[in-house]
Amino acid sequence: MEHNDLKIYKGNIFYFDENVTLKDFTAGKEASGTIYHYIENGLLAVENGKILAVGDYNTCIKDYPDAQVIDYSGKMITPGFIDTHLHVTQSGTVAAYGEKLLEWLNNYVFPCESAYLDDDAARTDINFFLRELIKNGTTTAVGYGPLTYSATDILFEELSRRNIRFITGNTMQDRNSPEYLTLPAKENYENALKIIHKWHNKGRQSYAITPRFAFSSTEELLELSKSLKTEYPDLYIQTHIDENLAEIEGIKTLFPWSKNYLDVYDHFGLVTDKTVFGHCIYLTDEEYMVMRDRQAIISSCPISNNFLGSGLFNIKKMMQYTDRITLGSDLGGGNTLSMLAVLDEFYKVGMLQDFKVYSMTRWFLCTLGAAKSLGLSDVIGSFKPGKEADFIIIDPKATEFVSYRTDRVNDIYELLFVLMTLGDSNLIEDTYIYGKSMKNFV
Numbered sequence: 001m002e003h004n005d006l007k008i009y010k011g012n013i014f015y016f017d018e019n020v021t022l023k024d025f026t027a028g029k030e031a032s033g034t035i036y037h038y039i040e041n042g043l044l045a046v047e048n049g050k051i052l053a054v055g056d057y058n059t060c061i062k063d064y065p066d067a068q069v070i071d072y073s074g075k076m077i078t079p080g081f082i083d084t085h086l087h088v089t090q091s092g093t094v095a096a097y098g099e100k101l102l103e104w105l106n107n108y109v110f111p112c113e114s115a116y117l118d119d120d121a122a123r124t125d126i127n128f129f130l131r132e133l134i135k136n137g138t139t140t141a142v143g144y145g146p147l148t149y150s151a152t153d154i155l156f157e158e159l160s161r162r163n164i165r166f167i168t169g170n171t172m173q174d175r176n177s178p179e180y181l182t183l184p185a186k187e188n189y190e191n192a193l194k195i196i197h198k199w200h201n202k203g204r205q206s207y208a209i210t211p212r213f214a215f216s217s218t219e220e221l222l223e224l225s226k227s228l229k230t231e232y233p234d235l236y237i238q239t240h241i242d243e244n245l246a247e248i249e250g251i252k253t254l255f256p257w258s259k260n261y262l263d264v265y266d267h268f269g270l271v272t273d274k275t276v277f278g279h280c281i282y283l284t285d286e287e288y289m290v291m292r293d294r295q296a297i298i299s300s301c302p303i304s305n306n307f308l309g310s311g312l313f314n315i316k317k318m319m320q321y322t323d324r325i326t327l328g329s330d331l332g333g334g335n336t337l338s339m340l341a342v343l344d345e346f347y348k349v350g351m352l353q354d355f356k357v358y359s360m361t362r363w364f365l366c367t368l369g370a371a372k373s374l375g376l377s378d379v380i381g382s383f384k385p386g387k388e389a390d391f392i393i394i395d396p397k398a399t400e401f402v403s404y405r406t407d408r409v410n411d412i413y414e415l416l417f418v419l420m421t422l423g424d425s426n427l428i429e430d431t432y433i434y435g436k437s438m439k440n441f442v
């Protein structure tokens, strides 16, 4: 058999078993070897951007006598992270002092996003953002794009140039926003249509209908969002919900007919199994039930929630309702793109509510679990042969402190826990997207 583009990666390989669901962890199978594969001195064979084989190095290398071997001995080779909630446009306002959600948007975020009205500035910021995202080991993301057609087009160009799997769209808003970030509902809709025609399902790109949140949307805009979903049923939808108490009060005033916040989106047909809802902190029991019944995708963003003083996501309760739970950095409410740091914060949010979230559970939520929730587990999230080769190299000796501590771990559970608790982008030695090292990508 001819292997044109074959590469062999040698290292400690970790990934979840294809058949695992979140329920398997909650049922106490944390210690069972069947939920994950950890192959010390393992081999990952990659060809033409896809996983060709995975297994024990000494056994499998015999099948590839002439292949180029990239040696990551002592390092972990594992599927890249999936971040399901972030804002491409907010790198410039990370670490903004002293405000909660609505004031923070008005005082910091909206002025920062006005930079995207200039195409050159937009491209520079997008490239900065994507370099940082990839440096942190994230290989798939669901994110909010810019307002305008041209800046969103530039975003898709840059995503496409990197061949990174990404779900995004022009962020639509037509009220409660400064004039420079307000477009008439119809214009938001027409921009969306143009982007969909040009980019949706092109390569690894998917379009998400993106009304920022109901608070900045008129009923006309939400109605037009519904039209997009009706015309293109395979589109994703992303928006925010139940993040902050003042926001929820505002929704009651803007949509007096609604039973609750989620009811606004549901009224316009936007609560679907392809809708990613950011935050979900203050859901009522009825909203939990509707989320469950519609199989909506939950994105918890613990760093952002703590930074903006928004509140605590109820992990235990959400797990009782649905297994479609994922994690987001929510840059720039979140101040990092490191999913290791997000996993650490998620643990602390659990501890503040007397609920321990296992190491494996959390790692699953931002790899195979997220792939399953997004309906992408046939292509990403594990090392099953045939899947797209999105993987990262984690160096447990990258810093003196992490090295000191990982020298003293007893097993893979403790190793993951230490990596999540102490880790950040320093630990990510390289990120491979569709089989290609991104280390020197400019």
Ligand SMILES: [Zn+2]
Binding pocket: 085, 086, 087, 240, 278, 330, 333
């Ligand atoms: Zn957000």
